[in-house]
Amino acid sequence: MKKVTILAMEQAMAASVMGPMDIFCQAGLTWNHIFGQPPKPRFEVNIVTLDGKATSAFNGATITPHCAAEAVEATDLILIASFASYEPLNHAEQVGKWLRRHRQQGAIIGSICLGTFLLAATGLLDGMTATTHWGFVEEFREHFPQVKLRPDRLITDEGNLLTSGACNSYIDLSLYLIERFCGPEVALECSKTVLHDRGRTSQTPYAVHRFRKEHGDTLILAVQQQLEESCGAAHDVEHLAKKHGMSRRSFERRFKAATGDAPLLYLQRLRVETAKYLLETAAHSFNEIAYQLGYEDSSFFRKVFKKHTGLLPREYRQKFRRA
Numbered sequence: 001m002k003k004v005t006i007l008a009m010e011q012a013m014a015a016s017v018m019g020p021m022d023i024f025c026q027a028g029l030t031w032n033h034i035f036g037q038p039p040k041p042r043f044e045v046n047i048v049t050l051d052g053k054a055t056s057a058f059n060g061a062t063i064t065p066h067c068a069a070e071a072v073e074a075t076d077l078i079l080i081a082s083f084a085s086y087e088p089l090n091h092a093e094q095v096g097k098w099l100r101r102h103r104q105q106g107a108i109i110g111s112i113c114l115g116t117f118l119l120a121a122t123g124l125l126d127g128m129t130a131t132t133h134w135g136f137v138e139e140f141r142e143h144f145p146q147v148k149l150r151p152d153r154l155i156t157d158e159g160n161l162l163t164s165g166a167c168n169s170y171i172d173l174s175l176y177l178i179e180r181f182c183g184p185e186v187a188l189e190c191s192k193t194v195l196h197d198r199g200r201t202s203q204t205p206y207a208v209h210r211f212r213k214e215h216g217d218t219l220i221l222a223v224q225q226q227l228e229e230s231c232g233a234a235h236d237v238e239h240l241a242k243k244h245g246m247s248r249r250s251f252e253r254r255f256k257a258a259t260g261d262a263p264l265l266y267l268q269r270l271r272v273e274t275a276k277y278l279l280e281t282a283a284h285s286f287n288e289i290a291y292q293l294g295y296e297d298s299s300f301f302r303k304v305f306k307k308h309t310g311l312l313p314r315e316y317r318q319k320f321r322r323a
Contacts, residue, residue: 002181004045005075007095008065009088009118014057016081016112016170021045023174023194027182031189042182048072050091058084069098075107077177082113082133082167089121096122103160110162110177112170119163120144129156130163134207138260152204152310165203171196204310205319208276209269215258219244223255224266231270232293237263271301272308279317286313 004024008017028040049055052068078099088095099109099122111119116132117140119125129148132140137151150156154165154172164173175198179187191198213221223240240263241251255263271293278289290298305313 001041001044002076003074004043004077004079005069005072006045006047006079006081007069007115008047008049008055008057008063008081009083009091010055011058011083011085011087012055012063013082013084013113013167014059014061014063016115016167017047017057017063019168019170020079020081020112020174021047023171023190024178026193027178027186027190030193034193042178042186046072046075050094069095072102074105075102076181077108077110078102079170079173080109080111080115080118082115082170083118084114086117088118092118092121096124099124106160108160108162108177108180110164110173112164112173113167116140116163117143119161120147124161125163128158128161129153130158131156131165131203132163133166134203135166135210138210138212151207152202154200154203166206169203172198172200202310204308205316209273209308211266211269212259217254217258220255220258223263224259227263227267227270231267231274234294235263235267268304269308271295272305275301275305275313276309276316276320279313280320280322289313 006017006020024043024045027042032039046066047063048067048069049065050069052065052071054062054064057063095118103109109119109124113133114136116130120130120140120143125144126146127148129150131150131153134151137149141149154169155176156163162173164170171194175187175191175196178190188198211224213224223244227235237252238248241248244251246254252262255266259266261269274293275289278284279286286302287298290301293301295301302313309316311319
């Protein structure tokens, strides 16, 4: 059997600890039981904390580990569970030494959701591709500019370093690793057993763009408010710049420095987010929505929409339509 070690830090997201444990533990058991086959457990799973003591999960539950991290002599896989506090980053040096020792022994290391913050803080992800929860992209990039962040991806794989997106991506990552260790047939059996659709590769459809407002530039804030209140109107960057007493070049530079986006891209994101909301809540056709948002050519906006969400408008509506 392969050995799996799950690291739970203070304020851990309980699902990202117990969830992977359940998925790995049932491999070779549940499917075999259903079909009257002898049990063939594939994994031995242990939960660890840094000091070997119980820790409090984000939901208030107590997570009792099997042992301290340092007591693990050898393991095939280490998973860093997600957490809801930045406190675990204070232990990055200790965790880094522990991870490097096992990595040198051949262990694969993975992180779930915000667990990628801790993995990045150890320095192991420097120069590597990684992903994390879509809602924490700006914070991650600010803290770890040396990591090649790909927030569109659900899973990144750098050989013996893997990361996954928001918390429930632990299912996708666990099945991905089961396939790696045991082959596609066992992974397919597990996905059918836990009723999970395989093949998800992107978290883009679930993401909501966060428009920066905390930059403190009052002039740009006024422009942002103007764009938000009339995102379906025609907006000329040259006119916006002159209105606020700047050259176009200076305005575009200042706007991007504050918001992270060029003015026209910002407006495009506003229109896409508005279209998403209308597809979720209203009965308008996409042609009607596109026209409301200033696009006479709905086919063009359809391409823009898919570029930002990864889905066609009808696919988005089917997936996220509110009752």
